[in-house]
Amino acid sequence: MPNMKQHVLPLIFLLQAVLNIAFYGFPAFMFSVIVPNSLYEELAWTLPFAMLLYFGLGILALHYISRGNLRRGRPLGVIYLGFGALGSAAVLSRFSNDAPALLVLHFLWLVLSIAGIVLLLLGVGASRELSIVAMVLLGLSALLSAFVADWMVTDYYIHVHMGDNIPENASVIVAYPENVSINATG
Numbered sequence: 001m002p003n004m005k006q007h008v009l010p011l012i013f014l015l016q017a018v019l020n021i022a023f024y025g026f027p028a029f030m031f032s033v034i035v036p037n038s039l040y041e042e043l044a045w046t047l048p049f050a051m052l053l054y055f056g057l058g059i060l061a062l063h064y065i066s067r068g069n070l071r072r073g074r075p076l077g078v079i080y081l082g083f084g085a086l087g088s089a090a091v092l093s094r095f096s097n098d099a100p101a102l103l104v105l106h107f108l109w110l111v112l113s114i115a116g117i118v119l120l121l122l123g124v125g126a127s128r129e130l131s132i133v134a135m136v137l138l139g140l141s142a143l144l145s146a147f148v149a150d151w152m153v154t155d156y157y158i159h160v161h162m163g164d165n166i167p168e169n170a171s172v173i174v175a176y177p178e179n180v181s182i183n184a185t186g
Helices: 005-022 027-034 037-066 070-094 100-122 128-165
Strands: none
Touching (some): 005 037, 005 100, 005 128, 027 037, 027 070, 027 100, 027 128, 037 128, 070 100
């Protein structure tokens, strides 16, 4: 029976993946807050790729750590969890009076990220079986977050290009409108 300590680190990654899937890829919002406003217009298009890279770091970290290669896995894991902690802290500091559910999610993400960093720095390993489950869920999280980020970026650029023609908080649906008769029954 493997050491129980080896289940804790993959469990942190697994919890983050489940939170992300359950709450529709909210780390995309976290990364959009990290980018300074002055650079956001030029860098917004990179947000979906940043999501794939971010979760890819977590997957690679778990892969190496579960194979016993802490020398490669630890830095990748610290980068993944460090960005998560930084992004969560940025959201918590910037939106401290808004949406309580959003704040709870980011606080939980911050706590999980810090706990993961501590475990990595202590040199705790990871069980292969639980790591595989976590890696699969992190992959799904990456795709979900990339799609959410793409939606955010599309909405942002439409607001930028339309300027003052639409309200600031409006959501724009990108599609070709269809004419529907008001008098149609059925």
